[in-house]
Amino acid sequence: MYTTQMDAAKRGILTDQLRIVAREEQLEPELLRALVASGRVVIPANRHHTSLHPMGVGEKLRTKINVNLGVSKDCYDIELELQKARKAIELKAEAIMDLSCYGKTREFRRRLIETSPVMIGTVPMYDAVGMLDKDLKDISVDEFFSVVERHAEDGVDFMTIHCGMNLKTAARVKQNKRLTNIVSRGGSLLFAWMELNNRENPFYEYYDRLLDICEQYDVTLSLGDACRPGSIQDATDAAQIEELITLGELTKRAWARNVQVMIEGPGHMAINEIAANMLLEKRLCHGAPFYVLGPLVTDIAPGYDHITSAIGGAIAAANGADFLCYVTPAEHLRLPNLDDMKEGIIASRIAAHAADIAKGIPGARTWDNQMSAARADVDFPRMIELAIDPEKAGRYRAESQPECEDTCTMCGKMCPMKNMKKILNGEDLSIA
CATH class of the missing domain: 3.20.20.540 (Radical SAM ThiC family, central domain)
Known part of the structure; x- marks a missing residue:
């Protein structure tokens, strides 16, 4: 029987708590156990x-x-x-x-x-x-x-x-x-x-x-x-x-x-x-x-x-x-x-x-890449869904509606994301 998470880690025991943390942090349980045993991680x-x-x-x-x-x-x-x-x-x-x-x-x-x-x-x-x-x-x-x-x-x-x-x-x-x-x-x-x-x-x-x-x-x-x-x-x-x-x-x-x-x-x-x-x-x-x-x-x-x-x-x-x-x-x-x-x-x-x-934490950049992909696609619902504060992002979007739904009121028809997508897809471009 162990007394603390550190005691268990020193004894080579993978506690239920440690297994949960390892899974969610995308770390090998044995690596996490060694970090807890050495004091460099606490649970x-x-x-x-x-x-x-x-x-x-x-x-x-x-x-x-x-x-x-x-x-x-x-x-x-x-x-x-x-x-x-x-x-x-x-x-x-x-x-x-x-x-x-x-x-x-x-x-x-x-x-x-x-x-x-x-x-x-x-x-x-x-x-x-x-x-x-x-x-x-x-x-x-x-x-x-x-x-x-x-x-x-x-x-x-x-x-x-x-x-x-x-x-x-x-x-x-x-x-x-x-x-x-x-x-x-x-x-x-x-x-x-x-x-x-x-x-x-x-x-x-x-x-x-x-x-x-x-x-x-x-x-x-x-x-x-x-x-x-x-x-x-x-x-x-x-x-x-x-x-x-x-x-x-x-x-x-x-x-x-x-x-x-x-x-x-x-x-x-x-x-x-x-x-x-x-x-x-x-x-x-x-x-x-x-x-x-x-x-x-x-x-x-x-x-x-x-x-x-x-x-x-x-x-x-x-x-x-x-x-x-x-x-x-x-x-x-x-x-x-x-x-x-x-x-x-x-x-x-x-x-x-x-x-x-x-x-370089595992998975940290993934969220940003997903947001960038949504911006490249001019997918505003997806951008709002991915935002760290979806409520505020959604409110800002709703407060200032553009003429074209797939743009915002900053750039309108001159939206570089929308226009680059069109040009690269071989489509005509009209910003008049």
């Missing part, structure tokens, strides 16, 4: 998440995207967040992170896990502050771990925990002034707890206790980047790299316990630094899958940060990132609504797909 699959359709994240696999949602004190509407979750699944997101930090968080989390076929992630630190209803300073180590265990019992597939924010990393933050300090919510809360109590980060100090929980439920540990840059000015600084080195050390300790690991990364970052950061993570963290927020390639576009994120995400994934956390137009401004969420998901899916073409 987040908590044994209590019975509605899960398993997916893999990592080397040689399609780039996956995650959608953040959840209730907060200012926006407490469980039904709306569940509606968002259903929409995210409909729009083909591969993961949902529940970032709830107020109220009946467990009720929402359980309902989400009960019905969700996609993998579910959480940040227990948020819930500790919201659920325990205590001042941050007064939360005990045991209480922190009780929240982690509760999330694992409920069926959470992966958890973001900022284990690398230790006293050494905190010192780097204080010694090297940043423009935007610490922008990670969970990281800033842990930093504050450490400063207020003059103590080490409990998730670093008692890391083996955390691994016990992850191993018991097969929770994938998403090692959070407390020092991710919140501005392009702070990217690739001493604090970020100090933490990344620590995360690499913690990765090896987790693997020794057969706990699956992802590494989280930036953040905000200039375009010319992205490729180097992807290489650094893969080298320092021994090939573990990389999960990035963006990166956002400029800081000046509130209201359009789904675009700045998609630019950075495509470059990051083409250079080795495995998992993109979506960013919506509402980033830095407010909790996203349904429309914001859709814009963010589509932008992230475009970035992920563009990267998969660059990475």
